[in-house]
Amino acid sequence: MARKVILFITQTLDGYIANEKGKINFLWNDKFASGNAVDREYAKLSKRVNTVVMGRHTYNQVVNELSPTTYPYADYENYVMTTHPLPDEDNIHFINGDVAKLVKDLKSKSSRGDIWVIGGSNVIAPLVNADLIDIYHIGIVPIVLGKGIPLFSERVSPKELTLDSVKKVDEIVYLEYVR
Template identity: 25%
Template sequence: MTKVTTRATMSLDGYIADASHGGFEYLLQWYEGGDVETPTANPELTFRTSAASARHLRDFTERTGALVVGRRLFDMTNGWGGRHPLDVPVVVATHRVPEGWEPESDSFVFVTDGIESAVDRARAIAGAKEVGVNGGTIAAQVVESGLLDEVHVDLVPVVLGAGIPLFARLKIAPLQLEGPISVVEGVGVTHLAYRIRPSA
């Protein structure tokens, strides 16, 4: 079955954003921390990372066949200008299709009947590739539904002091993980991956 993973950049004290949904100038510095260029589907967005992080990003991109995100992230990014930087279809879990958008296109599919349906649709789109889940609230819903296989963390050396954790208000905590199943040391970031431990 298609693997479902979530990936987030996180501070040393466990936050993916500060309390005002910001802090990205610190969390995302590693995307500009080197001299190896990684282009994206957005011609105006090219990452410049260390060689190790560039290989990590390239491997992640090649493995990913579709994404699942929530409506809040979709709105925050204004739909990534019409196409996600990974250049893969995005399934948006939402209560209603946003005004001005088609319910389904090559770039976005809006699913209004729950997170399980959104993941199922993304799996169908991804085929043999992985499904990535972005956004802390959506990631928590996916793991609570028993659909998440792995957690990938880009750990950066900053302490935000307070903010939004990856799995905010998780209803099934404590959640045990196995690993790390991979560790990649970049410049200004350490890329970690863990497997969700099956429930007894």
């Protein structure tokens, strides 16, 4: 069975993945999980993927702000897209190249796990334009920022998707689209 490429990401109601300064701390708010529901979306993703593709800004945010003591994706093969590569560290590969070519290569390799894409438009836009994302799993938090870093930039070509599922977990809505 062919590996799937999954964009699994959270955004604000008005489509931003970060504020103007690149901060994402507003995406996690206790008010969003004040009910009795347990959010298992990330746990489900974790069981199905074994590869993560992200940009350097996302990687830096993870290791410097979100989880500075323990790398949360240590059990996965990691590919960090960057114009300033570092030497590989265990299963973290710093890649200066075409993200679409990398993902095509990863998809063609036999594996029991799918590929998770996280990050900003430098990673996402080329994959959308190359029609390489199979599943768009987007969490929407009930915040309107008015401005910030959009999930999809103006570099993305129009793309029609099919709604596969909608799920509400407390105040977060998860939309899943397929190509």
